[in-house]
Amino acid sequence: MIRFPPGRAEIRRSQKAKKEKIYHLLYIISTVLVFVIGISLRLFFGPFLFPIPDMAVWLIGGAALLIGLVIWWWWTTFWHKKYRGQLVTEGMYKYIRHPHYSSIIVGMFGISFLFQSLIILLFSIFNVIVLNQAAREEEGHLIKTYGDTYKKYMKKVRWRFIPRVI
Numbered sequence: 617m618i619r620f621p622p623g624r625a626e627i628r629r630s631q632k633a634k635k636e637k638i639y640h641l642l643y644i645i646s647t648v649l650v651f652v653i654g655i656s657l658r659l660f661f662g663p664f665l666f667p668i669p670d671m672a673v674w675l676i677g678g679a680a681l682l683i684g685l686v687i688w689w690w691w692t693t694f695w696h697k698k699y700r701g702q703l704v705t706e707g708m709y710k711y712i713r714h715p716h717y718s719s720i721i722v723g724m725f726g727i728s729f730l731f732q733s734l735i736i737l738l739f740s741i742f743n744v745i746v747l748n749q750a751a752r753e754e755e756g757h758l759i760k761t762y763g764d765t766y767k768k769y770m771k772k773v774r775w776r777f778i779p780r781v782i
Contacts (some may be wrong), residue, residue: 654736684723690730691715703762718748718777751776
């Protein structure tokens, strides 16, 4: 069998895939690092952000974390059953365009409440900014791939992450 050298398009796809893997790895490392620092500061110095009763902190943080985990589980199950390389607009995608990112956002804010950590709260806010940019890039790719179909879907489903919020 004769093998030809890869074309420019294949090289660009390969480079883009490598870049995405590096970004993903850096994101995971930074997330773990922030959690370790945030939890360590919380353990050594106590809570230093939310001057509200512990019961309220645990209820709000626990509920947000639980909601984030449920959305993540729901998305994972749905994604593996339904996605076959085509545009998915059913299930939770009827309400939000990026449920996976939603689960991360809601869960991160829940964790920041549970640990009452300013560092984790600031990272959660930064996380929203990063995920919003990732969603914009992903939507650009989807518009190139699906064209007017995806644009109509974007008009129908206005919310990226959380209905009526963002």
